[in-house]
Amino acid sequence: MLSFDFHNPTKIIFGKGRSSELGKLVPAGAKVLILYGGQSANRTGTLAEVQKALSGFEVHLFGGIEPNPSFDTLMKAVAVVKAENLDFLLAVGGGSVLDGTKFVAAAALCEDDPWQILLRHGANVKKALPYGTVLTLPATGSEMNSGGVVSRISHKAKLHFSNSLLFPQFSVLDPTKSFTLPEQQLANGVIDAFVHTMEQYLTYPVDSPLQDRFAEGLLLTLIDIGPKVLANPQDYEAQASFMWCATLALNGLIGAGVAQDWSTHMLGHEITALYGLDHAQTLAIILPSMLQQRKKSKQKKLLQYAERVWNITQGSDDENMDQAIEKTRQFFESLGVKTRFADYKLGAEIISPLIAQLENHHMTRLGEHNDVTPEVCRQVLEKSL
Amino acid sequence: MLSFDFHNPTKIIFGKGRSSELGKLVPAGAKVLILYGGQSANRTGTLAEVQKALSGFEVHLFGGIEPNPSFDTLMKAVAVVKAENLDFLLAVGGGSVLDGTKFVAAAALCEDDPWQILLRHGANVKKALPYGTVLTLPATGSEMNSGGVVSRISHKAKLHFSNSLLFPQFSVLDPTKSFTLPEQQLANGVIDAFVHTMEQYLTYPVDSPLQDRFAEGLLLTLIDIGPKVLANPQDYEAQASFMWCATLALNGLIGAGVAQDWSTHMLGHEITALYGLDHAQTLAIILPSMLQQRKKSKQKKLLQYAERVWNITQGSDDENMDQAIEKTRQFFESLGVKTRFADYKLGAEIISPLIAQLENHHMTRLGEHNDVTPEVCRQVLEKSL
Numbered sequence: 001m002l003s004f005d006f007h008n009p010t011k012i013i014f015g016k017g018r019s020s021e022l023g024k025l026v027p028a029g030a031k032v033l034i035l036y037g038g039q040s041a042n043r044t045g046t047l048a049e050v051q052k053a054l055s056g057f058e059v060h061l062f063g064g065i066e067p068n069p070s071f072d073t074l075m076k077a078v079a080v081v082k083a084e085n086l087d088f089l090l091a092v093g094g095g096s097v098l099d100g101t102k103f104v105a106a107a108a109l110c111e112d113d114p115w116q117i118l119l120r121h122g123a124n125v126k127k128a129l130p131y132g133t134v135l136t137l138p139a140t141g142s143e144m145n146s147g148g149v150v151s152r153i154s155h156k157a158k159l160h161f162s163n164s165l166l167f168p169q170f171s172v173l174d175p176t177k178s179f180t181l182p183e184q185q186l187a188n189g190v191i192d193a194f195v196h197t198m199e200q201y202l203t204y205p206v207d208s209p210l211q212d213r214f215a216e217g218l219l220l221t222l223i224d225i226g227p228k229v230l231a232n233p234q235d236y237e238a239q240a241s242f243m244w245c246a247t248l249a250l251n252g253l254i255g256a257g258v259a260q261d262w263s264t265h266m267l268g269h270e271i272t273a274l275y276g277l278d279h280a281q282t283l284a285i286i287l288p289s290m291l292q293q294r295k296k297s298k299q300k301k302l303l304q305y306a307e308r309v310w311n312i313t314q315g316s317d318d319e320n321m322d323q324a325i326e327k328t329r330q331f332f333e334s335l336g337v338k339t340r341f342a343d344y345k346l347g348a349e350i351i352s353p354l355i356a357q358l359e360n361h362h363m364t365r366l367g368e369h370n371d372v373t374p375e376v377c378r379q380v381l382e383k384s385l
Numbered sequence: 386m387l388s389f390d391f392h393n394p395t396k397i398i399f400g401k402g403r404s405s406e407l408g409k410l411v412p413a414g415a416k417v418l419i420l421y422g423g424q425s426a427n428r429t430g431t432l433a434e435v436q437k438a439l440s441g442f443e444v445h446l447f448g449g450i451e452p453n454p455s456f457d458t459l460m461k462a463v464a465v466v467k468a469e470n471l472d473f474l475l476a477v478g479g480g481s482v483l484d485g486t487k488f489v490a491a492a493a494l495c496e497d498d499p500w501q502i503l504l505r506h507g508a509n510v511k512k513a514l515p516y517g518t519v520l521t522l523p524a525t526g527s528e529m530n531s532g533g534v535v536s537r538i539s540h541k542a543k544l545h546f547s548n549s550l551l552f553p554q555f556s557v558l559d560p561t562k563s564f565t566l567p568e569q570q571l572a573n574g575v576i577d578a579f580v581h582t583m584e585q586y587l588t589y590p591v592d593s594p595l596q597d598r599f600a601e602g603l604l605l606t607l608i609d610i611g612p613k614v615l616a617n618p619q620d621y622e623a624q625a626s627f628m629w630c631a632t633l634a635l636n637g638l639i640g641a642g643v644a645q646d647w648s649t650h651m652l653g654h655e656i657t658a659l660y661g662l663d664h665a666q667t668l669a670i671i672l673p674s675m676l677q678q679r680k681k682s683k684q685k686k687l688l689q690y691a692e693r694v695w696n697i698t699q700g701s702d703d704e705n706m707d708q709a710i711e712k713t714r715q716f717f718e719s720l721g722v723k724t725r726f727a728d729y730k731l732g733a734e735i736i737s738p739l740i741a742q743l744e745n746h747h748m749t750r751l752g753e754h755n756d757v758t759p760e761v762c763r764q765v766l767e768k769s770l
Binding site: 002004006007008009010013014015016207209210213214216217221237241245248256 | 387391396598599605622625629
């Protein structure tokens with residue numbers, strides 16, 4: 001096992017109806033900015049519910065945070081925080097709203113140009129406003145971690161940032177909040193959590209049997225409950241397990257003491273930035289090709305994954321790895337998410353611009369061995385057409 | 386899944402040699418009391434290493450915290466804290482030293498009679514001194530939770546307490562610290578972690594597939610690495626996984642959202658208090674009989690345990706449950722820990738005094754269904770002779 005630090009101070013409040021407890025979770029006397037996305041927060045009644053729970057507080061609203069939250073939108077929220085002298089943020093939404101709020105928390109107290117927070121991936125964050133979250137869409141794990149991703153359209157950039165000052169103080173996880181989500185968002189969420197797990201699991205062995213078992217437990221559970229969530233979004237038990245899986249897939253636990261990859265994510269971010277695909281669509285396209293391309297260096301873990309997650313043991317090593325990758329692709333497709341660029345009407349013309357963007361963003365040595373060069377990414381993209 | 390709160394703010398510093406970082410972990414200017422157990426902390430050099438890392442601090446020492454730490458000893462440490470006006474505690478040892486330090490942290494700032502902390506199981510703790518730990522023996526999970534157990538010999542009492550104010554600020558987990566432990570302590574530690582997991586897993590189904598997978602992952606890993614740790618205590622990788630298993634078996638994670646039992650522990654505490662057996666010995670004796678006695682109400686989880694942990698699926702339900710219980714007993718015995726009272730030269734004469742002590746301590750409705758009465762405990766004890 002590798003040496004590690006693990007510290008996750010976020011308080012989780014899990015269960016139906018628990019946003020009614022917000023009045024006790026937000027610090028007494030706080031001046032609160034509630035940040036949310038589109039109209040669904042209004043339509044579902046979640047926003048009204050949250051406002052009611054905070055009836056004793058000075059509360060301001062900031063809506064309109066888009067999927068792949070944009071730097072320009074978030075800087076408008078920063079301006080509201082400063083103008084009104086607010087001291088607590090409450091994110092109500094999915095990963096985009098949560099990531100955006102995390103950025104606002106840092107940018108509101110940033111003495112640098114806030115754009116540097118993204119360019120420096122959070123390394124320059126020295127303080128941040130405290131914030132909590134009410135999660136409505138399980139996927140990114142942002143509700144229990146200190147990282148996020150923000151896009152700047154004018155720069156065609158989608159950049160991640162993280163800093164230990166950026167954990168939520170608390171997150172309310174109410175599985176009924178996902179009952180009304182569109183099928184595509186649910187499918188995207190399952191795939192996001194699945195690929196988060198794979199990025200921390202499918203690397204190379206470092207004698208970490210417990211982390212492996214936990215990661216396999218997440219994958220097996222997601223494979224089991226993903227179809228149930230889609231078939232009946234009002235299945236509380238399936239939604240509850242989905243929500244807890246998504247949180248634990250990226251709260252630092254399964255990544256503690258092991259090698260991590262993240263090349264699929266980094267390449268995926270460039271695809272979203274240039275061509276607008278959903279984050280999970282990019283993961284569903286890239287992961288199978290990435291595993292295929294790097295089969296040799298990932299052989300031991302791929303065989304373990306084949307056996308323990310998909311029960312594939314009968315063929316040669318090569319056949320078993322291929323089968324496991326194919327099962328992964330089929331799982332994504334079974335959730336209704338396509339796994340080829342052609343399905344999104346994109347062809348070979350996208351490859352050179354994507355490689356150029358990776359180079360612009362200094363993403364030239366990705367993966368657990370730092371050997372995923374732009375040339376390797378080019379081959380992955382070719383395999384994904 | 387049941388609703389739950391989960392909040393664990395302890396920072397984990399994991400890896401070889403990491404106690405050298407203590408000077409950065411302890412708050413600047415703190416006046417520190419280092420609490421430890423017997424001479425092994427001196428003999429192994431750990432105490433000197435810790436003192437060196439804290440060379441810039443005012444440091445006082447308090448040794449002699451015994452296994453099953455005693456109220457009277459700990460109150461002497463409280464007196465030192467008060468006399469010297471100390472403001473930070475550092476536990477260096479195993480679960481007994483850590484539990485004892487946790488009690489001192491609460492008792493030093495307690496305005497009640499500190500004995501009430503135990504009688505009220507921590508409910509009256511309003512503030513506590515901050516403390517950190519350097520773990521030398523994986524077993525209890527005390528390094529990442531807010532509970533402990535303290536004994537008061539004059540009252541023949543061994544009582545648990547917990548309070549959310551009692552998490553360590555940090556814990557240094559260096560697997561090399563277990564290299565020199567006696568075989569019996571290592572075996573005890575494996576069994577303690579195993580039974581902690583079972584208390585939170587082997588109850589009844591509440592649609593918690595992820596928690597189940599995590600618990601099974603802990604059990605499978607302990608079954609795999611337990612013998613390796615005993616065969617070669619200097620096997621860093623085995624010790625590292627053992628240490629991380631013991632921590633995660635009782636840091637709140639696998640118990641979040643599920644039913645919990647703890648009857649084996651409560652009965653075990655009484656056995657230690659009256660007859661002095663090691664904590665893990667009492668668990669190894671009681672757990673198999675407890676599972677046998679309550680086979681019917683635990684049937685679904687016992688069958689799942691049989692299949693997923695021991696790969697037992699061929700017989701009738703009854704046979705499979707019996708086999709899984711027998712496998713559990715054999716696992717404990719294979720680690721050199723006996724599982725019958727007779728092995729410890731105790732007989733039926735112990736039953737009535739133990740039942741009387743359970744009643745004295747109001748432990749009359751134990752277990753996940755509150756149906757483990759003194760009469761049920763009597764039958765469990767009879768099965769354990």
